[in-house]
Amino acid sequence: MSTILVFAEQQSGVFKKAGFEVVSQARKLAEESGANVVAVAIGSGIEDQAGVLGEYGADKILLADDEKLENYNPETYKNVFVNAARDTEADILLFSATTTGKDLAPRVAAAMDTTLASDCIGIGLSDGKLNVNRPLYAGKVFAHIVIEGNPQIASLRPNVFEAVKSREGQNVSVEKMELPDLSSKINVVEVRRSGGDKLDVSEAEIIVTGGRGVRGPEHFDIIEELANSLGAAVGATRAAVDAGWRPHEDQVGQTGKVVSPNLYIMCGASGAIQHWAGMSGSKCIVAINKDENAPIMKKADYSIIGDLFEVVPVMTEEIKKFRE
């Protein structure tokens, strides 16, 4: 029986939704091929929570729990995961294409003398081989790829696949792995997270973005209020970031982050092609703009022609009302 080995990413002791997405997808593939899904959880103090991975579809959980593994370290995590891969003789290795996943997966691949297909938005099995679909040229073209290497390795774009608790309440065995040498030439000195609860655009299901039309950093509060009412992250166009109104980590676009939320609301932004490249994967796009000829107005699923300073606060009110 073949094994699909999944890296279940956690942060600060909490498993990420992106990790659940990969486990769920592995489960789906396993149903087709009759494979075993093994999730690898690496961290510190995560033993109690690891079980939830079973609910998302893991048949078994390999646990590496140690103080030294609290923060992601490329060398130690790679060594742990490669050990797991060799021990389980996994045929397929899956990661999430988060910052950590994108750093870890290539190292594992090289260590196992093979390549991976990264940032996939579609994945399936055909004749025992992984067939994936991944974007090229900032999404202008998609490549349908057959993975010939062994093991077959792929990383999945966050927020594209569903995280499904297909085995709710199921209890699954958690096996503690023998740990390799956890010394590393890289030392994590500090981890600074901005604003505690602030939701990162790359992980959000709903994003409200402000552009040049917001006219200044002081006016972004109306964008933030709409975002809060929806439980959404606040994004920014390059214009707003270059003007110094918002930090670069909020930038969505070709030179910022590529996102694919369920709902993307654009306020006071024209939808230039470079921005579009960063959010065209959104399931539903809403645009609010004074200019009916702005490029985004033709591409958005729903649009309102109007002044964002009038429309957005009204939206916030309506949403608050309906949420009560």
Added chain:
Amino acid sequence: MKIAVCLKQVPDTEANIKIASDQKTIDESAIKFIVNPYDEYAIEEALKLKESQGAEAVIAISLGPDRAKDALRTAVAMGVDDVVLLKTSANSNDALSTAKILAAKIKELGADMILLGKEAIDDGNMQVGPMLSELLNIPCITVVTKLEVNGNSVKAEREIEGGVEVLETTMPCIITCQKGLNEPRFPSIRGVMMAKKKQILEETVELEDAKLVVSSLTYPQARSEGKVVGEGAEAVSELIRLLREEAKVI
């Protein structure tokens, strides 16, 4: 200190990408090529390190077809000392193959600081940097937005979701560069003119058989026509209704 920069020549971000008739590659005929923007941060950081720390040389390496010489000339115009073209017949599809060839060259050069962009904007793989780390058995820090070098020790800030990580390591090491690390200098006109005359060292290389096989390329699905819900604040209730009932996203 010997600094190596790995750079890739890629289609311009504005290029109109057309799928070639073989359905597996793109039509390069009407495309303008540029230095991968993230590699520009690498070149700039290398030059800055040379200026502040003193270095024996900054050498730029590129794996690619003959046209990649133009990208190397841009690096010369910016101020790198030497360039090498590892010539292949086309762009490589396979990050491991690329990394192996680059690793061999880097080893030959004896570089202590290796800089490259975090990803190439054509394939968006983000793999070569970390793979080089495995192959050369030296540390690699990715997505770096700030770099401090003091003698042999290296301190880097790395961009992660919702924050920043600060890591330390020692040379030799690999750094992949993210936007915000620096402002790449504009290649001076003088530099451009001198670069035109520069002799570029070429070595023909063979890529391994690709482990990722492209079965076809397709264009993204066109989105269906959107609708204008209305004008001004009065349209808001209708919009919210549609988002709830039709799109079901809230």
Added chain:
Amino acid sequence: MNLIGQIVLILCIVGAVVFFAKEIRLRYRLVKLGAKGPQRWDRPVERLGYAVGRVGAQICSIKDRPLVGTMHAFIFYGFVFFAIATINHVTRAFVPEFSLWGHGLFNNLWFLGVDIIAILTSIGAIFMFVRRYVFKPEPITKPWPLSRSPQSAIVLGFIFGLMVTYLLNQGADMILTGKSFAAWMPFSHATSTLLAGMSIPSLQIWNAVFWWAHILMVLGFLVFIPHSKHLHLIAGPINIFFRTREPDGTLQKIDFENTEEFGVTNVNQFQWKNIMDFFSCVDCGRCQDVCPAYASDKPLSPKVVMMSMRKHILHEADHLISGQDVSEPVMDKWQTPDEIWACTTCGACMETCPVMNEHIPTIIELRRGQMMMENKFPQELEPAFRGLETNSNPWNLGMSERASWTEGLDVPIMAEKGEAEYLWFVGCSGSFDDRGKNISHAIAKILNAAGVDYAILGTEEKCCGDPARRAGNEYLFQMMAEENVATFKQYKFKKILTSCPHGYQMIKNEYPQFEGEFEVVHHTELIAELVEQGKIKLSQNGNGKMTFHDSCYLGRYNDIYEAPRKIMKAMSDGNLVEMVHSKNKSFCCGGGGARMFMEESIGTRINHLRVEEAEQVGAETIGVACPFCMTMLDDGVKEKGIEENIQVKDIAQLVAEQIV
């Protein structure tokens, strides 16, 4: 005069001439040190005629400032007459009865003339003195202390003194010789009545005093001329002789194959004509008065550019004449980056300059030196340069999209059509900018409705290169110009139609430097022609009170004023007004000189100033003929929040609205 007097006189004259010649020679040598520059010996007779006419009729000073100019004319004619009269004056010291014009009627008329001139010149001198020191007008007193020179007081004192001593001398002469000549020399005669009460011996002494004072002032002035702005007496007419015969502001190419140094970093790298300009500058401030950068509180004043370069080169004179290099570069001490990058190349300075200085080439040479040699330029230009290099347009939008604006329209492409009467060069704004595209749509509609045989280059078209050249990136510009010329030459056509005055200027007046000689027409010229031929009919169009904003590159550069007005008049039913600055005096929109691609962060906004001029005449529609003017004025209207009151439309749009 006795022998001692004659010897003293000769010594004074020789001394004065020697000092004068020495300084003139120094300046001549400094000019000659200038890098090889334009050949301006072509058509010498025409040049001479022009210079003599312009200076002789004092057109240079009377235009734009009629009252002051007339006063200057008085002083000028005073100089001319007195220069001749001095010959007489001096010769008589050796040959007592000498008279240059003989002793007949002509001589009498001559002396009448001199008398009248003496009074007029005195009036002129007094007027100038009061103007400068009592009313202190800005153009000649700012910036301080550069323009608050005591030089003027000295010179006006000399001039007034010369007139007074002449009249007094003549008056005293009349009493001493008994020959009154009251009819022919009324004013001299009048002074003689002032002196009537004196005893003869004192009068003789005073007469000698007046005589010597006069000649010493003449000689003193001669020595003073080269050291001051009054050098323009000599340099000005020479500068006018060597004037440029191309449209003001046209730039020249650099031979990159054969030069290692581009543009100007050190003052001796200026071309000889630029250096001549520095010495010809009169400090009159007319250029400063009309400069849009100066008007909007930028540190730039064209006058200061000229004068500071003069000061600088004189400062370096010792080094340069002894064959050494300069002691310091021009930037940032003698000119600052904020100054040179503020220029919009509007040409108002050159248009008004009495001595025909070429301010724009001087400023651009400094930009070239900064950009190409030092790699120093406003950061916002970097993406524009990149865009031009990668995608042939300053916004770096995909070059494959250059013809997308034609979607849904019937616009022929040259590559398909092969030949046409007009090759329509659409330009970057017309192809990529939203407002520019609207103008292109309008033009296409007009051309199709009138059945004009045309085609566009589509994706083969590249930026005309104006932003690169004006920003000092001559290297990039030349590449683009050569590529465009090569593309043009592939096709058969009679004329090139442009929808942008910058494209017009480049293709018509600057592409010939790259062997691209084409007949070029602006869209307003073509539309005016079509209206005249009856192919388009215009009528009153309900755009309210209209005014036309003359684009610098269309009007001042290329003298196209009437075509757009003809069109607007046909649509305005008598409601066409002119702004306070119009036609060749038009006020720039602020977009030229690559400023369209730079941030305007100092002072006030040039485009706002121009919009205010439109508001002042109650205009409801501002007609434009340039996509840059369109952007700047439309932005200005929106930024001032008055879009309800004023609309900005290209002439083509106004016309297209009338086509069904």
